[in-house]
Amino acid sequence: MQLTSFSDFAFRSLLYMATLPEGELTSITKVTDIYGVSRNHMVKVINKLGHAGFVKTVRGKYGGICLAKSPAEIGLGEVIRALEPLQLINCGEPYCTILPACKLKGVLDEATQAFLATLDQYTLADMLENKQQLSELMIPTQTVQA
Template identity: 55%
Template structure:
């Protein structure tokens, strides 16, 4: 299974925000500069993360973005569920004529659930805690 770039950069943006001190905000321009992704793409990602409550966006002169809740409360599986279209195959009648007899869709659904269950074992805090190499790469103070 390969995650979309939308989910990939969503996870990266959250990792960047989680690596900052809790009281420090960042902005979309800083996140895009760190990862070299288009600002327009990152705006869409941050908007989705904000709607999900994973990011808090503050408007205005002293505004910016930060995690919507502590990194220890953000499970990686929940982020993927929020951002990733998890339908591996289209089993609707117009695309698949064997739907009523197909066992593959159940196998694939179970595989996705197992994948998400594994991701649920980890939080955003697990990705950044005591990770000096990450801080150096992100140039976090």
Template identity: 50%
Template sequence: MQLTSFTDYGLRALIFMASLPADKMTTITEVSELYAISRHHMVKIVHKLNQEAFIKSSRGKQGGIRLARPAESINIGDVVRRLEPLQLVDCDHCLITPSCHLKRILAQAMKEFLAELDKYTLADIANDGNLKRIFNAEISVENLH
């Protein structure tokens, strides 16, 4: 299964925020530059993450975005379910629908895929010393420009 770029970058944004100290906020611009994607696309992703209560955002000079709760309580399967359109096939107008087993097979595969993701939290992914070093190095280089 291939995730949409929306879900992919949503997960990446959450991973970055989880790697920060709990009291530190980041910005949409910082995250979009870190991953080299358009700020406009990241705005949409952040809006959805905020709607789904994965992050908190605040406006103003001291504003920014951060996780809404501890990374240990953010389940990866839950994030994917809320960000990803999970209908794998559109069988509504298909001639072979009455005799086809593809939808059932794909539904079972999706169930197993999500069950595997349910085994992990954001903390499982983000609490990695190498990730934190990569993020710190990248941000330090950006600050030099």
């Protein structure tokens, strides 16, 4: 299973915000500079994280973004469920003629549930055991234009 770059960028942005002092705001530009990713793509990621309740956005001259919950309240499985289409195969489009006898979809669904069960054991806080080292590595790079 491979996650989309959307989820990759979401986890990166959540990790960065989790290294900041509680309540400190940052900007999408800062996140894109740190990871060297497309600003346009990151805007969509942050917007989705905001709608899912993981990120708080503050408008205005002194606005920005920050975590909407403590890192201990952000489950990794919860993030994936909010961002990823978890249906690995679609047997209905186009309709698969072996559907009545096929067991593959059930096996893949079981594997997806096992994957999520593993992620459900961890929170964003668990990813911060080396918070100091993470903070030291989050140095802005050249921003990628998109």
